Amino acid sequence: xxxxxxxxxxxxxxxxxxxxxxxxxxxxxxxxxxxxxxxxxxxxxxxxxxxxxxxxxxxxxxxxxxxxxxxxxxxxxxxxxxxxxxxxxxxxxxxxxxxxxxxxxxxxxxxxxxxxxxxxxxxxxxxxxxxxxxxxxxxxxxxxxxxxxxxxxxxxxxxxxxxxxxxxxxxxxxxxxxxxxxxxxxx
Ligand code: HEC
Ligand code: HEC
Numbered sequence: 001x002x003x004x005x006x007x008x009x010x011x012x013x014x015x016x017x018x019x020x021x022x023x024x025x026x027x028x029x030x031x032x033x034x035x036x037x038x039x040x041x042x043x044x045x046x047x048x049x050x051x052x053x054x055x056x057x058x059x060x061x062x063x064x065x066x067x068x069x070x071x072x073x074x075x076x077x078x079x080x081x082x083x084x085x086x087x088x089x090x091x092x093x094x095x096x097x098x099x100x101x102x103x104x105x106x107x108x109x110x111x112x113x114x115x116x117x118x119x120x121x122x123x124x125x126x127x128x129x130x131x132x133x134x135x136x137x138x139x140x141x142x143x144x145x146x147x148x149x150x151x152x153x154x155x156x157x158x159x160x161x162x163x164x165x166x167x168x169x170x171x172x173x174x175x176x177x178x179x180x181x182x183x184x185x186x187x
Contacts, residue, residue: 105176110184128187
């Protein structure tokens, strides 16, 4: 918790500096910077990039955290008081930032992940960027984050009818390989 607080004050300083230079981040984004980075690209492989993510998807997820359908102790304190309008503004802002490429997975598993990605393309697109605005871009996303989400769909701690069916036949080795592949894929 202490580390979070330190990160948050650093984030507030950064957000203040951006504001002074005329950045267009909504006020509600000031606290997000500490973990999701000043430009929506996170420095920690466990914390997702938000930059260039689809706005419709971001909006659904931030609401899910606020309303308790998606649970995470790191996120919960920062979204509880957001209005629907704040959430729509945050989603539009992050969707408009340039995407990053995390490329921080296990490089020796990229080829295996690429083979497995055949199971993902119907929904997440040929290059990890789906056509539907309410579905997530996974190309370039942080590797540990991706792996954890796949495991969460498998164990039911994150609910999605589509994803739980997809991950049912797979386990940690496949999740690690898929995360390695998608994290280095240029979105
Ligand atoms: C203390 C660190 C921290 C702060 C501050 C924080 N987040 Fe997060 N955020 C996380 C973590 C960790 C996750 C991954 C949660 C999980 O594993 O399900 C996450 C996940 C998310 C996701 C889901 C991304 C996806 O691809 O599904 C969104 C959207 C998000 N955060 C938006 C925000 C916004 C907007 C703010 C500011 C209002 C914020 N976060 C503040 C740590 C943080
Ligand atoms: C039938 C369509 C479909 C298929 C096939 C599919 N997905 Fe998904 N995926 C979705 C949907 C819809 C969501 C959003 C679910 C939610 O709201 O949590 C999602 C979410 C995700 C997320 C969470 C992203 C984030 O930012 O938190 C990851 C990671 C993911 N999918 C990876 C994969 C991988 C890897 C495969 C192939 C093994 C795959 N998906 C196949 C539809 C699909």
